[in-house]
Amino acid sequence: MDMKRSYYEDLRLFDTLPLGLWLVAATVALAAAPFLLGNYVLYVLGYIAINVIVAIGLNVLVGYTGQISLGHAGFFAIGAYATVLLANVGLPILLALPLAALIAAAFGFLLGLPALRLEGPYLAVVTLGFGLAVENIFAKASVFGGATGPAVPGFGVTFLPGFSREQNLYVLIVATAGLSLLAVRNLIRTRVGRAFIAIRDSDVAASCAGVDLTWYKTLAFAVSAFFTGLAGGLFAFHLGQVDPTSFNLMLSILFLAMVVIGGVGSILGPVLGAVAISLLNLKLKGLKMADFEQIPLAGPDIAAFLGRHFMETGMANIQFIVYGTILVLIMLFEPLGLYGLWIRGKRYWRTWPF
Amino acid sequence: MSALGSLPQVLFSGIAAGSVYALIALAMVTIYRTTEVLNFAQGDMAMMSTYVALALLVAGGLPFFGALLLALVFAAALGAFAEFALLRRAKEPSVLGLIIITLGLEMIVFGFASWKWGGEPRDMPIPLSPTDVVVVGGVIMSHLELATIAIAATTIAALFLFLNRSKAGLAMRAAQQNRAVARLMGIRVRRVEMGAWALAAVIGGIAGLLVGPAATVEPYMMWDPMMKGFAAAVLGGMTSLAGAALGGAIIGIVENLFGFYVSTAFKSVVPFAAILLMLAIKPSGLLARHYVKKV
Numbered sequence: 103m104d105m106k107r108s109y110y111e112d113l114r115l116f117d118t119l120p121l122g123l124w125l126v127a128a129t130v131a132l133a134a135a136p137f138l139l140g141n142y143v144l145y146v147l148g149y150i151a152i153n154v155i156v157a158i159g160l161n162v163l164v165g166y167t168g169q170i171s172l173g174h175a176g177f178f179a180i181g182a183y184a185t186v187l188l189a190n191v192g193l194p195i196l197l198a199l200p201l202a203a204l205i206a207a208a209f210g211f212l213l214g215l216p217a218l219r220l221e222g223p224y225l226a227v228v229t230l231g232f233g234l235a236v237e238n239i240f241a242k243a244s245v246f247g248g249a250t251g252p253a254v255p256g257f258g259v260t261f262l263p264g265f266s267r268e269q270n271l272y273v274l275i276v277a278t279a280g281l282s283l284l285a286v287r288n289l290i291r292t293r294v295g296r297a298f299i300a301i302r303d304s305d306v307a308a309s310c311a312g313v314d315l316t317w318y319k320t321l322a323f324a325v326s327a328f329f330t331g332l333a334g335g336l337f338a339f340h341l342g343q344v345d346p347t348s349f350n351l352m353l354s355i356l357f358l359a360m361v362v363i364g365g366v367g368s369i370l371g372p373v374l375g376a377v378a379i380s381l382l383n384l385k386l387k388g389l390k391m392a393d394f395e396q397i398p399l400a401g402p403d404i405a406a407f408l409g410r411h412f413m414e415t416g417m418a419n420i421q422f423i424v425y426g427t428i429l430v431l432i433m434l435f436e437p438l439g440l441y442g443l444w445i446r447g448k449r450y451w452r453t454w455p456f
Numbered sequence: 457m458s459a460l461g462s463l464p465q466v467l468f469s470g471i472a473a474g475s476v477y478a479l480i481a482l483a484m485v486t487i488y489r490t491t492e493v494l495n496f497a498q499g500d501m502a503m504m505s506t507y508v509a510l511a512l513l514v515a516g517g518l519p520f521f522g523a524l525l526l527a528l529v530f531a532a533a534l535g536a537f538a539e540f541a542l543l544r545r546a547k548e549p550s551v552l553g554l555i556i557i558t559l560g561l562e563m564i565v566f567g568f569a570s571w572k573w574g575g576e577p578r579d580m581p582i583p584l585s586p587t588d589v590v591v592v593g594g595v596i597m598s599h600l601e602l603a604t605i606a607i608a609a610t611t612i613a614a615l616f617l618f619l620n621r622s623k624a625g626l627a628m629r630a631a632q633q634n635r636a637v638a639r640l641m642g643i644r645v646r647r648v649e650m651g652a653w654a655l656a657a658v659i660g661g662i663a664g665l666l667v668g669p670a671a672t673v674e675p676y677m678m679w680d681p682m683m684k685g686f687a688a689a690v691l692g693g694m695t696s697l698a699g700a701a702l703g704g705a706i707i708g709i710v711e712n713l714f715g716f717y718v719s720t721a722f723k724s725v726v727p728f729a730a731i732l733l734m735l736a737i738k739p740s741g742l743l744a745r746h747y748v749k750k751v
Contacts, residue, residue, distance in 0.1 A: 170552055172496075172559075216732055219739050223494035223694070226555055227686050228735065230496075231728035234683050242721040351679060352566075355559050362556055413574035419675075422567030429560030433553050434545050 132276050136269040144272040148340050150380040151279035152333045157360040157372035158286045159329025164358065165367035166290060167322035168302030169217060170226045173233030174357045177327040179240055179349035180206045181334025186344055187246075189255045196259060199278075199335045206331020207324040214323030218316055233354045241346035251344035275336050282329055287369050289325070298322055302367070330357075352422065356383075359425050363432055365441025374440040379425070386421035464595045466716045467709060472601040474708020475608030479663035480685025481692065481700035482615060483656040489619075489695050490628045490652035493543060493554045497562035499682025501538070501657050502664030503675060504569050505531040509665055510580055510673050511573075520583055528661050534565075535657025539650045570675035577672035584669070604666045611662055612701050615655075619697060628652055632695075680724060684711070687727030691734050693741020702742060706730070 136144060156178065163169050184202030189195050213232055217225055240246050247253070261273045289295050297318045300308035309315050338344050356379060364375020394405040436442045480498060487495045509527035512518045518526070542557055543549075549557075584599045591597070619625035630638040631648045639645050667681055688707045692699020711726045734741065 164552070168552075170555060216735055220735060223488070223551065223555065224690065224735065224739070226494060226496075227690055228728075228731055231683060231687065231731055234679075235725045235728040238722065238724040352563075355563060358556070358559070366552075412572050415576075416571040416574040419567045419570040419575075422563040423571070424567075426560040426563030426565075426567060429563065430542055430557055433549075433557050433560065434542070434547075437553060 129280070132280075135276075136265070136272050141266070141268045144268050145340075146380075146384060148272050148275045148336075149384070150377055151275045152337050152340060153357075153360060153376040153380045154279045154373050155282045155333035155336070156330050156357050157364065157376035158283055158369070159326045159333070160357050161361045161364075161366065161368075161372040162286060162289070162298065162329070163322050163326035164361050165365075165372070166295065166302060167298040167319065168305075169319065169322060170358075171229040171323075171326070172226050172351070172354050172358065173213070173229035173231070173236070174326075174330050175349040175351070175353035176233040176236035177206045177210060177330040178334035178337065178353065178357075179236050179346070180209055180327075181331025182338040182344050182349075183240060183246055183252065183334075184331070185335030186252050186254050186338050190252060195255075195257065195339070199332060202335045203328045203332035206334065207328035210323040210325075210327025210330075211320050213327075214320035217323060218319055230351070230354075233349075233351060237346060237349050240349070246346070247344070249346065251346050254338055254342055254344060257339050271339060275340065278332065278336060282332070283369070283373070286329070290369075294318070294321065356425065359429050363428055363439050365439030365444075368438075368441045370444070371439055371441035374444075378440065382424060383421060386424060387418050389417050389420055462594060463716075464593070466712045468595050468597060469601070470709030470712035471705055472604050472708070473712065474688075474705040475605050476663050476666050476681055476704075477684040477688045477707050478701045478704025479608050479611060479659055479666070480681055481688035481704050482612060482697060483660040483663070484685060484689045485692070485694060485697060485700045486615070486619070486628075486652055486656040486659065488689070489632050491539075491543070491649050492632060493558065495653075495656065496555065496558040497538065497565055498656065498660045498685070499678035500562045500565040500569070501531065501534055502660035502667075502682075503673075503678040504534065504565050505657070505661035506580070506664040506668040506673055506677070507569055507573050510578060510668070513581060524665060527665065528658050531657040531661030532654040535653040535655075536650050538657075539653035543653075544646065544649075566675060573675075575675055577674040580668040580673050582669045600670060604670070607662065607666060611659060612697075615659065616697060618655075624648070624651065683724070684708075684727045687731045690731050691742055693743050696741065696743040699741055699743030 132147075135147060139147075156174065160171065160174055163171055181202050184205045185195075185198050188198035188201055193201070213229065216228055220228060240251075241249055257267055257271055259270055259274060261270050265273070290298070297308065297313045300311065300313050301315065301318055301322075305315060360375040360379045361372050362375070363378060364373065365371025394408060395401045397404055432439055438445070480502070483498050483502075484495055487493055487498075505527045508530045509523050512523035512526055513520065516523065538561055542561055543554065546553060546557060582600075584603050588599045589596050590599070590602065619628065627638070627643045627648045628651075630641065630643055631645045631652075635645055638648075663681065663685070664678060667677055671677060684707050685704065688703035689700050691703030691706060692701070707727055707730060710730060711723050714726050715723045
């Protein structure tokens with residue numbers, strides 16, 4: 103369906119005109135948002151945009167290069183800590199962010215080295231261990247502020263005179279997300295991106311065709327870690343604090359879930375996945391007993407049943423049940439995720455009514 | 457559970473901790489050997505079984521061994537159900553897909569347990585006390601540690617006999633080596649795989665029941681042991697039972713030596729370093745034969 107017929111088609115930024123128009127509309131809407139919307143909505147949009155950056159970064163590794171990572175919370179943490187520590191020694195934030203992302207990328211490069219010899223399950227174990235080790239080091243070492251984390255400095259960047267902290271932060275986060283999206287979209291169409299995809303499809307064949315596996319696998323880890331570290335730095339300012347225990351195994355799985363639920367190996371997929379998971383996360387974290395009472399028909403009965411058999415304090419954990427169920431269902435029924443649904447829907451309507 | 461003391465003391469504590477890691481590693485190896493799936497839900501399935509035992513003990517008022525036995529039955533049912541309902545349903549699964557399914561299972565189990573029982577740590581009442589000790593040659597051994605080692609050793613020996621000497625164990629190995637041919641030989645491959653999951657869940661459950669009384673029962677209790685069990689399995693080579701048991705002991709001892717000589721705060725980094733080192737030197741693990749994938 104999406105066959106490329108000329109070299110020019112391969113170079114275009116937007117595949118179709120409607121897609122381009124939609125993107126322009128989205129850009130305009132996001133640019134207008136800080137002037138029109140309240141602080142909480144900006145906070146939510148910022149949170150989503152941070153997750154989008156992580157998801158597209160992780161997708162470079164998982165979706166395009168076919169390597170698995172269960173340790174991206176580690177890169178996220180490295181980005182957050184490095185940004186805050188660099189900013190604390192007096193570096194301007196706009197310099198500290200990319201520098202911290204480069205530090206995360208360097209760690210990604212290091213983690214990518216053993217990845218050369220590993221595949222599938224082994225790589226999952228190594229990256230899982232990496233994530234847990236990073237969390238452990240940050241939480242225990244007093245250099246990094248111990249259990250409470252380092253103090254986050256004030257966000258002193260002003261884009262427009264008169265903008266509040268939230269508005270300035272929103273502009274920085276969303277602009278970074280947009281640029282990251284553009285960067286990854288272009289990266290995938292270069293020689294490097296084609297090498298990644300070749301490795302995913304068959305690393306032996308890619309190697310025979312002259313793709314340097316050592317270089318490109320470690321590069322994929324580094325690129326992925328770069329974006330995740332960047333997002334981590336933004337997250338530190340977005341939240342206003344760095345809590346070492348929040349960079350745990352569940353966060354790594356959540357990042358992976360964004361990519362998988364959205365659809366691996368596409369540009370739109372991780373964005374959709376990040377939006378979906380972020381919204382679910384914000385919605386489900388604050389779940390209360392009262393929410394169950396409002397279920398039509400059997401609401402009070404359900405609430406009474408839950409009150410008898412479940413802990414009300416543990417209700418926030420319902421989110422994990424929901425994510426887990428979605429992950430399993432996606433894997434069983436639509437391995438291409440939301441993006442796969444979108445493609446199927448498009449194909450259905452294009453040939454409708456046949 | 458005193459961590460400080462002489463070198464023999466450190467070694468003993470290491471073996472006590474390592475025997476739990478060995479059990480988890482064996483559970484993973486059991487599944488991996490049969491179905492080539494890496495079960496990331498192993499730890500949390502064990503955590504769930506421990507909570508079930510606790511609920512039966514405290515709320516149900518069952519006698520100690522009755523509760524443990526029922527909890528292990530529950531573990532077996534959970535494992536068999538996971539295989540039957542989730543993994544078997546995957547169409548043309550990739551390695552990534554299977555890992556993601558077990559991760560999804562892990563999240564479901566974790567979410568359910570911490571919703572049902574809350575996040576606060578609970579004590580598990582057992583007839584053995586972690587503070588009653590036996591002193592042999594200056595080494596302080598608590599009853600709980602001794603029981604842990606004894607139970608782990610018995611389980612490992614039983615598993616060894618079962619997988620290497622019984623017909624069912626042979627069927628499990630056949631299922632991994634060549635699914636199609638195993639089927640042609642009259643092995644009910646699906647049932648064997650389900651059995652492997654149930655067996656692994658029971659072994660993991662035993663590990664959980666040993667971790668629970670030593671620390672406290674809480675939703676996060678198995679994350680650290682699971683990581684170390686993983687490390688032990690990788691150290692031993694993923695397919696070797698003896699390797700997994702040895703790997704568990706090595707991780708436990710090295711971790712405690714590290715805690716003794718360097719720092720206790722960074723003990724969790726040890727398994728990661730061990731995996732990295734092992735994979736850099738001998739990717740096939742200590743005791744597994746090197747396996748080259750055909751293209």
